[in-house]
Amino acid sequence: MATDTAATRTDESPRRYVQPDVDVPELTALLDGKYAAVRELVRTNLAAYASILDEAETMTRAEFRERVKQVVVEMAATGQTGMGFPEEYGGGGDIGASVAAFETLAFGDLSVLVKVGVQFGLFGGAILQLGTEPHHDAYLADLVTARTMGCFAMTETGHGSNVQALGTVATYDVASQEFVIETRGEQATKDYIGNASEHAELAVVFAQLEVGGRSEGVHAFVVRIREDGEVVAGVRIEDDGQKMGLNGVDNGRIWFDGVRVPRTALLNRFADVTPAGVYESEIENPNKRFFTMLGTLVQGRVCVGGAGINAAKVALTIATKYALRRRQFEATSEDQEELLLDYGMHQRRLFPLLARTYALHFAQEVVATQLHDVFSELEPTPNTEKNRRELESRAAGTKALGTWHATRTIQECREACGGAGYLSVNRFAALKADTDVFTTFEGDNTVLLQLVAKGLLTDYASEFEDLDQFGMVRYVAGLGVETVLEKAGVHKLLERIKDVLPGGDEGWDQEAGLLDPEYQLAMYRFREDHMLGSVARRLKRGIDNEMNPGEVFSLVQDHVIGAARAHVERLVLEAFVERIRGLPDGDLKVALNLLCDLHALSGIEADRAWFMEHGRLTSQRSKAITREVADLCRKVRPICADLVDGFGVPVEMLRSPDLVG
């Protein structure tokens, strides 16, 4: 009965609970992980440039843009922003370190973060990943110091998600051995390009390559757009104007009117054009070639996901500290008003978000490690290609969940701080405005989840890259449901469940303890399995009924996205559970288990309708989960200050003198 008092303990909990005593430095060390020193360097830099948070409010847009540039250049000099580049060009030679540095930077002003992302991640990353030694020699040393600034000119007014359909064209002119870059129509305008409006001297321009009258698909070219600060002939640049946030980044539009660049401007790691005008590539399939190029840029997604999660930490730190100071209305005592955090509802608002932030932190740790490992391989192995695709999928999924979590958490924390949360000095204004576009850039979250689903449904088949929405529907329909599930490996997930849980295949959903991580994982795995299977069946049925594949896709789309989400949620929970398993017994493990239970069960609670609809939750057990979530919140209450302090957000980044002071 929902009418049971929430205080009634469920009898499913086998663990004897003793309130843990959290050692904050130990917790921070755990969260910082392998790259603790890198993160400390960034924290020090953030504190040194803390005035930027005020300057974001007090300066004009033009002044602030210059200030942000200056901070980026000065931070570059500390080595903080170049960690992912080879040492011979002044970099740190450690991709994992570069992700850690970027994530940590997200505790501070996010215009600085995004400017760093544009310069070193997008522009620098494209030169590094798509270019070859001559490009590296020509550009890397100067871009690592930010002596040369650049931009990443991919998105166009007409195409943001479907970048294979870009309208900018690069035509090879054999006579002069040059490419001619042309903006064909207003929809082909390069748009929203960071660094373009003021600071970039160079642009990596993505354009349809035409050689000998034949279109070879989208390729990247290094194009000079400014010389000594002046826009060069044939290039027109316009500012994108005021934005919701990130106004320290100079986003702009670029038009190319027959701009000529030498043949060597083509970033030719995956394809080249001979002087005589012969197009050459080791990757024959043009779709595969394009997605291979795109795939090398996956680091951007990994970084944005991590940045979103860390921005959420800032919001939670402020809101939690405020709720531990602020009192309003009498409740348990007649003498003193009640602390906000002693209200059950307030705990319910903040603590599941806190737990989920921890879960996403550890999931992010996994994807960042995968990125490091895959991109640190010196020689490709037989698994390289599949590993890359799985990395891309995981990066896409973690980015989507991490950035939606940021939007939601920052909003809830703002509301939980009332009117005070509305004052800019208390950080939420900037956090909210600046992070808002995280759900869109580096891949629209909805489109990213479709990418995840495509990978799952096709098991990253060799035809994977050829499959647009049409193609995926046809492919899955042709394969048959069982084959899809077999390939996706979901049956294996369920076999694990049978083995580990009391009650076996039939009774596990009733008999296992709510706080048993195997039970929680079984629920997440079952959902993923079932959703993928039913998506495959619906796609197949649509095709069997001779519907247009596009129509089938449109009908099933929310289900496709739901399956992808279920998959990523399972990965997140597994990452959290696995990380805790590896820890020595002790208070920290108890505290993290509490958060893991809260994350897992509030996730099930949020989707309990689905579990009931699919026979995996009785209404009685569903209510028990709701009670357990409330109970877990009460257990988090005494240690919540330590749990947010553990994030290690520099105190200078919190501002909010009246909220946390």
Add this chain to the structure above:
Amino acid sequence: MATDTAATRTDESPRRYVQPDVDVPELTALLDGKYAAVRELVRTNLAAYASILDEAETMTRAEFRERVKQVVVEMAATGQTGMGFPEEYGGGGDIGASVAAFETLAFGDLSVLVKVGVQFGLFGGAILQLGTEPHHDAYLADLVTARTMGCFAMTETGHGSNVQALGTVATYDVASQEFVIETRGEQATKDYIGNASEHAELAVVFAQLEVGGRSEGVHAFVVRIREDGEVVAGVRIEDDGQKMGLNGVDNGRIWFDGVRVPRTALLNRFADVTPAGVYESEIENPNKRFFTMLGTLVQGRVCVGGAGINAAKVALTIATKYALRRRQFEATSEDQEELLLDYGMHQRRLFPLLARTYALHFAQEVVATQLHDVFSELEPTPNTEKNRRELESRAAGTKALGTWHATRTIQECREACGGAGYLSVNRFAALKADTDVFTTFEGDNTVLLQLVAKGLLTDYASEFEDLDQFGMVRYVAGLGVETVLEKAGVHKLLERIKDVLPGGDEGWDQEAGLLDPEYQLAMYRFREDHMLGSVARRLKRGIDNEMNPGEVFSLVQDHVIGAARAHVERLVLEAFVERIRGLPDGDLKVALNLLCDLHALSGIEADRAWFMEHGRLTSQRSKAITREVADLCRKVRPICADLVDGFGVPVEMLRSPDLVG
């Protein structure tokens, strides 16, 4: 099975569906209702001052504040802002018209809206409602023209929600026949006060009245804070600084250091102090007196709720028009990319929000009418007091749902417009930043829903105002659950269900058609009834178990708020259903029925876990509802442009040249 294609029609729909042809002017006329002429005046004014939307971006904060003031003064001259004041003072003498004008103003810049709200709603409203004829004669004519500007100094740094505990003190000095206003401690600083920092000459100050050493509770005083633009002696004012949004409003902090005002400065409609220092009031109970005073200010909540709903209309108009122009990825055709709105997911994202906006519009119409009727009564009737309490509760609930809806809708619409949605020219930046605080000001939404619950659980008992969180718990526990339910009238709701639905009391949840409004209402009523009953039982059980009432409240708080929300949701649906029932048959009725079904069923879908947990939905029927929601979205698709055009948002307010142009 969830694996059914969504195209499979459920057989529950008795209505034969023919796609309606929506007449947009007819729809606008229906939405505008009785006050169409007032709304047209405001639309004309909005268009005339459309440049304010650009000025919000291009001007400095100081310039923009002056510009907003100027626009407010000039709009006042058209009669638009004074409609709620008596005609003898230059007003329009029509409260309903004043709400309609305010709501419509929310299509435009929201700093203008909030400045109007502060000047005419809060400051003017306090003088009108709490003052008596001498105050009206002294101030109303000048404030209606905005010749005199004022502020409403209630909130303090330490108290926003619990305003009965304010720390500012007004001590009566018999010798001089003056009140001495004093800010006692930093927590008693008046804070976030709109108009305070720059423009207000007068303040209505809420302070603890002390007469002859005795505290009489919070009362309101007219205090001059500026003379010819200079802050007067004894008053200190500080700017609240940059805010997330609404930067055209000059919010500030005020400290009073022994400021003396004449005895007549007390707004004495409900209580007075004689020259000799005798406190007099017709309302003996000090809590009742305080809440009676507060209750007269309910118009502010009604207005903010309506403003939130109208801001959501602006966002939906832009996002819908964009999704009808923007194409991305091939889907149903190989020649052309797919329109965003032909994706099932995109329909799912926008259309339930569109339907809910309509539902809230009609719910707002009901509460605005109630406000007009209650406040237009010349003589109190036996029902006046209860009507006022019900109005206050309804206003609180509609404000909470309407403003949360605005936050959610604007966010979803921004994301649905991708990167373009992030540019300020496309309106979402301002809509998001400016409306964010709507969920907080004029009553924090969570606190407002607690107020709704208190009213329901105590049936607005005569002791109502005496009941703090403690008191409510004790009262409900003492009353007994059956009495609570009887008083709340919820059993009556269920009796209606039995009479009207096929299957009667036992079978209605299975046999009734999903598109039968009686079925939908039965579901909403059942939820409300059941939640209230179980809250009452939990409160009683806690007290019976000798728990501290505050602790009981904290444990049950989310349930209390859930019950209140269920109540308001029922009122919203009833308002929509009733409004449609009154319409003549025809296409418009068909279209609105579509939206009403979509609103009702997506509301049930969102809470289907609860309905399954409480035996009112089988898992099969739950899935059928999900399919029906998708089907309704597809039916809305062909008429969605008309449905947003029907809102009548002036085209100048949309801006977004590249999105809607």
